[in-house]
Amino acid sequence: AAGALAWPRCRDHMPLTALPVDLLARIALALPSALDAARLHATSRLFSEPVPPSAPGGEPAPSVIEQALRRRAMDRRVALPTALPEGETWARQLCFEQMVCEASPPAVIVAGSRHSLFICRRGRLLSCGSERVEDEPEESEADGAEPDEGSEAYPGLLGHGAGVVMLTTLTLLPSSLLAVTTVAAGSGHSAAITTDGTVWSWGHGTSGKLGHGDEANQYRPKPIAGFAGGRVCKIAAGDHHCLAIDSNHEVWSWGHGGDGALGHGDKLRQLCPKRVERFSGQRVCAIAAGSWNSYAITASGSLFTWGLADGGCLGHGDLVDVYSPKQVEAFASRRVCAVAGGALHSLAATTDGAAWSWGYGASFALGHGDDAHQMKPKQIAALAGERVVAVAAGTYHSLARTAGGEAWSWGGGDYGVLGHGDEANRPLPRRIEALCGVRALAAGASHTFALTGDDDAWSWGRGDGGALGHGDRYHRSRPKQLCAKGEQLCLECTERVCRGTSYFLHCSRP
Template sequence: MSASDALDKHEEGKEDASEGGELLYCGGTNWDTIGRKATVAAENLVSPNRVRPLLGVDIRFVASGCFVLVTPGKLAEGSTRTFRYQPSSLPTVVFGLAKHKIVGAAAGRNHTVVIADDGKSYAFGFNKHGQLGTGSTKNEIEAFPVASLVAQATKVACGADFTVWLSSADGSSILTAGLPQYGQLGHGTDNEYNTKDSSVKLAYEPQSRPRAIAAFSEKLITKVACGTNHTVAVDSSGFVYTWGFGGYGRLGHREQKDEWVPRLVEVFQRQNVLPPDAVVAAGSVSSACTAGGGQLYMWGKLKTTGDEWMYPKPVMDLSGWNIRCMSSGNMHHIVGADDSCISWGYAQYGELGYGSLGPKSSANPKKIDVLDGMQVKSVACGLGLSLIVVDRKNIGGRLDKLEVYDGGIAEGTADTKDAAVKDTAKKRTTNSSSSKKRKQEESSAESEDAVDESGDSDDANGDSAGKNVKRRGRRNAAKTTKRRPLRIRILEEEGAGLVVELMLKPHVESLEFTFSQAALTPPYTQRVND
């Protein structure tokens, strides 16, 4: 049986899964604050929300990186010569893919890779480590989709800075490209080298051209999932392999050792091999899969506190559930099982979806009450966010009772609004105080100049010679004084713009205004001679 025939057989009976559903979103909405410790609760959606532009649109699957939200989120736009970043709080059509039917997608730290129904793969985003698989290693951004050098692609998964493709081509069922720092590409090396002969600084040679993993040359890989720097794969016989960074036991080998080539996970053998419909997931520091009888196993760092799981252990709270889909983020997990959506873990932005009256985090799996009775078709966890696709069938008008997200920063409740207003007012008061203090210092300098000018006035009525001497003295002093540049300092971020302060010459008052962030080119601080 060829690899193509085997994959066709493996995909039989999955037509129903391709039917779309309604997209729901919960988590942070202010992308500039996600990942920081200080946040405002009003900026978070703590229960699942529908998304205005996608109301009634059939969504087949969702994907999100563990570090950055791709859609909806920040998109890169522009031409091949110039580009710019444009924040987007709502889903945006990728027009470069409008002519293709996309059947798979994955997102990494700053890149996205998709699979079309004709087996071609396209990628866009950062390509510093060759993670787009285009054969280029230039430190540049691809603002439009470009073709990856993979033939007959069937699935794709992304780590932080690397990509893994599954292919129906004989002898090349799995290919990798990108950063090899921890051996996550599976080729037996991390491509480490010294930047200079006399230097101890290390670098890692990127792999820009997708390369088949030799260890799987005679095996058919049917499932794959990627964490930040590790990979989990399943072959057609149901055996599980892991490789890459081994910290916190995320590889499941009872040791924290990096693996540069695929290594068999011993727990999933004999009577415990994975069935064809098994679910496989990988978070930033964890891994998971469903084995015999549909039992969910997890390993790695699952909580912010406590010991890590060095080898796969069953999650007994979910025994007996028919798990349909699963995704793991940085430290939270979401499962679609039976007619329920279940989540747990550490959450800072409401990504568990428990609502304003529910707990913020949960150490144990817990149902999302508002979605109870709904069939979940696809889930994706990112940093501070969760995406859930639910079936519209047999739920009546329950979707109409959910809130609708229109874009921008969430308004929240009256209490959270007040907290946000107070926080903003406090920032402005602090900035105003520092501005006043600086103005007082500048005013004292201006008053000294005013004393000199009053002396000149007296000389004008009498001693003109003294006046000329003072003027010459000031001119000579001016020659030895450095010219003060125009400085732009960011005070705070406000919506899609930046509130900045212009600090001019001492005799010019400070100006404060708001302008679009799109008009700026990083870094956002400029120095211009007056």
């Protein structure tokens, strides 16, 4: 057609086999996920076979995929394994460990029982919610009424200092806590890790769950000095305990030990972090905390659980509490890449994309179509056609994220926590229609967060304590965006003081 652009035709075509190895590695490095790298490794000899030596008699170099995965791990500051599990190759092991990292990336938004935490793009921490135990009103956004304030329960929960007991908008913490990389929220306490590997904690100090050697409350973030100089890279928080992984991939725990959740073989509380000796000599890749129990995934893809066993939530086929990490035998022939714990139920995803659940089945939290308890992991049949890569669990609700960026939810629907526009329970997983391109999910006790696209944040569920961050105290049954598309959480804002204790978040055009 007249005026149409005429694209030049290439006379010469260069096959992939003619490209230098470094360029091929860059191509593999640009793949969106470890799953894509695994697929390429399984289908292309050019990328999966060792690179021939450059000189006669020399040693072959690692495969293109292995080189790309090693470079990706170094770019993300992930320590590479020094040894392989029996029967594994380097390429397959690196693919698996990066699948685990992608299933549980550094948490930039988390939800506790009645508060929420968010890391902005500049590494500053924000919080919202309430220290008080709220009454349980029926108000929603449409009712135009707000609940009573209730009574103070968890002092210091928000991290803004004494006297700040409720914030309905995500608000910058007025502290020296900078360069935050990941964060965790328990029911009455919080913890964060900074770029230098230091762990900070604050909130309700009962049972020593803050890790400072005492049970004192902390109204502002305080660094934990109990890791023997080691750098911490991952952290998880239960109702009254914490877990951490250091740069040597060893597991630490502290706080309430009455149900065995600390994994030290006893019921003792720990006021300071203590290494979990059961994992000595093993490489632990991921951790998670339920309300009263704990989870860990090792480099071999094995899942270990310990703590309170009510409802069968440990997955060992019985109701016996476990005081030292014990492998879940149901996954002996599979590799687990993601795990999450609710109040008394558990979720997992395996490398084949299957989703699993077990434990207390009340409110349909397991997603099997009924409310029966499951003593051992059972695959969620309703998600069999989806490739699940990550899971999240609240008190009675459950969530899954697929490789295609979809979010699914099921279980108890109180306060609209499932995101489907109502408060109905869902016995089977249902896709949340309002969301697409989901990159992360976070489940609190009765509220939920999602990150989509360019870190756009959404929240829904119980809002009477301000934990949804929308500037009010309404429940919401559908996801509502915290920051409009094209805007970012901006720190070069006019400093506004709330009784001399906190700064307020502003959204501004970049």
